[in-house]
Amino acid sequence: MTGAGAFPSGKAYAELLEHFRQSALLRSTAALLAWDQEVLMPAAAVTYRSRQVAQLAAMIHHRLVDSTVGERLAICRHDHAITADPDGDEAVNLRQWQRAYDRAVRLPVSLVEQLAKSSTVAKAHWAEAKRHDDFGRFAPHLAELLALSRDKAACLGTPDGGEPWDALADGFEPGMTAARLTTIFEPLALRLQTLVDRYDGCLDDGLERFGAIDTAAMARFVRTVAARLGFDFKRGRLDTSAHPFCSTFNGDDVRMTTRFVSSHPLEPLFSTMHEAGHGIYNQGLPAEHWGTPRGSSVSYAIHESQSRLWENLVGRSPAFWQWLVPEAGRMGVGALMARPVSEMVAAANAVRRSLIRVEADETTYNLHIIVRFELERALIGGDLEADDLPAAWAQQYRDRLGVAPPDAATGCLQDIHWSQAAFGYFPSYALGNLYAAQFYLAAQTQMPDLESDIAGGRFEPLRAWLNETVHMPGMTWDAETLCRRVTGRPLSAEPFVTCLAAKLEQIYGAR
């Protein structure tokens, strides 16, 4: 290998582009394997599927740590013409490729492969354990994933006196640390606990009062709503799975799932609006940059901001229900919404100490996340072992939410994440709530008609605004920079808490 003179940086960049696009293609195939496992795959095929997944994970990793990648990155890094404008497409791509490369070369391929294989198997055992409320079935798999994840954190390392958890979270939220999150989460928790104390029990019951409805009718209904928000079904699907999620193979193939729970008849609406927020983001990324950082989403928190914005800021607003309630009959779910708008809004925002994160209201939701964040830190840091998780979980729920799970199924087995070794992911949900509130405030400021548009069922202006400000830039800026550019303010929990407190007071009165 010779220097830039013999190997012009333009050629090196073009080769990197093709190389990473091929890797993205392979990742999209791996994403189909994962989607299929959740939605369709026969249960008996899980062991075999784990080998398919591990094979692609190893290939993707090998491609990333290929020695030519490091050499070409070095050539490009020293070419001022490419990197002069830090917001230029090439500079954005090079920065992120370098980051991915630097992380990947620290991980042995055997660890990457083992994590892919173990988590594919663990996911299936988690589902079984949850179904049978039997933590013991999952515990050995969790212990294995934990050991592998601790190894991974050790390999990645944490500069500047951080803790092991930081190294894993950095994969989801670049630069975020446990210490920084604590400064955001602790005051937020206090404010939220005050709101919970004030509004818990403000209604005798919530949305579950609206008796069950035919699943087929509900499925048509949520599909109609998702399409109305702007999700393009010509370039996507909506299916069902145990845990709703959104998977993207390409902007032309974005697949979300929902689920139908008889005890919570409106959950499919909110989970579909949530996943549609993810889907609209993925369908709205710049197609010409597909497979590169410039055409990718910023971070998991920014992704979550889009789902939360549609689910909570839009979906739980009085304006939205002003549109939806009169439309419900035409949408085949009239029986579900034969109540005044005010009653529907009150039910959609009912505050209650609860056990299940994905069914939690907007006020308690972040407390569920803070519980998981604390437990993750302890698990990855070595202060908590897999077997002790149920007890620690119950203690955290008593402390933070004032409730205790009666069993593991509604306790530490409720979420899929740790069964996929996605340690470090949960805080992105809470950060997503914070960013969502900041973005929505900015949208309200810049679009005076926003509320009346929503009350009229016109969602296109909001979708277009989000597309222009948040989706189309791809990874041009990091999450916090994007936040400052769009909202004029740094990341803060203040807009979220202020808006929420105001909404609750508007609905339930000062208490």
Added chain:
Amino acid sequence: MTGAGAFPSGKAYAELLEHFRQSALLRSTAALLAWDQEVLMPAAAVTYRSRQVAQLAAMIHHRLVDSTVGERLAICRHDHAITADPDGDEAVNLRQWQRAYDRAVRLPVSLVEQLAKSSTVAKAHWAEAKRHDDFGRFAPHLAELLALSRDKAACLGTPDGGEPWDALADGFEPGMTAARLTTIFEPLALRLQTLVDRYDGCLDDGLERFGAIDTAAMARFVRTVAARLGFDFKRGRLDTSAHPFCSTFNGDDVRMTTRFVSSHPLEPLFSTMHEAGHGIYNQGLPAEHWGTPRGSSVSYAIHESQSRLWENLVGRSPAFWQWLVPEAGRMGVGALMARPVSEMVAAANAVRRSLIRVEADETTYNLHIIVRFELERALIGGDLEADDLPAAWAQQYRDRLGVAPPDAATGCLQDIHWSQAAFGYFPSYALGNLYAAQFYLAAQTQMPDLESDIAGGRFEPLRAWLNETVHMPGMTWDAETLCRRVTGRPLSAEPFVTCLAAKLEQIYGAR
């Protein structure tokens, strides 16, 4: 590279085994991409999907022509301990790996990749062209696939004075040639045309008289039948697609499809029994040999023999309907079968000159295949071009079946195969019919209770017999050797025609 002394053949064999198993794993992922495209994928994603498919096709090809494969094969070939018993697992695998390697090294990777990409795109255009009855939409894609396939045939070459078509057919039916098929097909065609002349119009109408039935009820019914035949739904699925097929990723994940056509209410039953025959074969291969020839199906004709056996020899037999008709009410399709058994059997075996292969009766079916075989020979041999296909198709149908298609949708656009560049495949269907009759005759001889078992809904003895004689040996023997071992006779059209003629006379009387 040194000789066997420095690199023991045991090690070389183990490395080949691991290498080919990894390739099989990758092929199974490619199969999921193809399955998903037919069953679920959003239409807009086809271009993108073609790139995913081409990427894996290229990888699989690269792995096959890897220079280490040839070197290791050479080492093993000269080790008498491995190859002494030609029916031993190692010898079987080495023989087939060598065959695959010898074929693959003749093909440039660019051609393999282009064929994968073009056929993925062409498949989508074929579906559109068929839907709109517009051959012009498909013609340029067919022309492209034809050019690539002629290139492929030229690269593969045809020893011993064969014709280009032989080189492609060899990929489906090793050793089969157009010349050989002609000696089987021409006398078969004459015998079948005699039967068609005798029995065409023996009924005013066939199965379509049994008015339409609720699709959901029909779907449950065919699922029940498939399970009863022996298809294991814990290790498989049944979905719907435009063209029924069976896809196997692994013995634990076998997926078949059916379709519901209002004009042919019983078609889903026969297409499901057909695909279940494929599925039962795939689920019945020896799991410990998965990913190797020893654990793979013999050839496309043998695969087809299993689907035909269940669809026609079982599914159109009087005994089967003796079981099914009284059961129909309990299976939720009583309205469809409120007729005497004899009437159902007569309808299921009605002989009619028809346009559509997949709806054809047992008597005309092979004539549909012979039409396609002649057209393929001409297309690949350069005697026929894509644009001239509709006219040539109509002429063949007039000559062979005495009917002419009114449009392309019911003519040359009806089948998916050529849109996947699967030239050389069709004859396997006819050979499958012949093998099926031979196997079934052998089963009848060896199992005196077979007919009464079927009339009692007991299919397990037949499934177990097929599993032992046909499925478990994998590729230990080639198709014709397997046929001789199981039936005591060489491949012949005689048992098929004799059984068919006897059945028709039994049902409709001598005419």
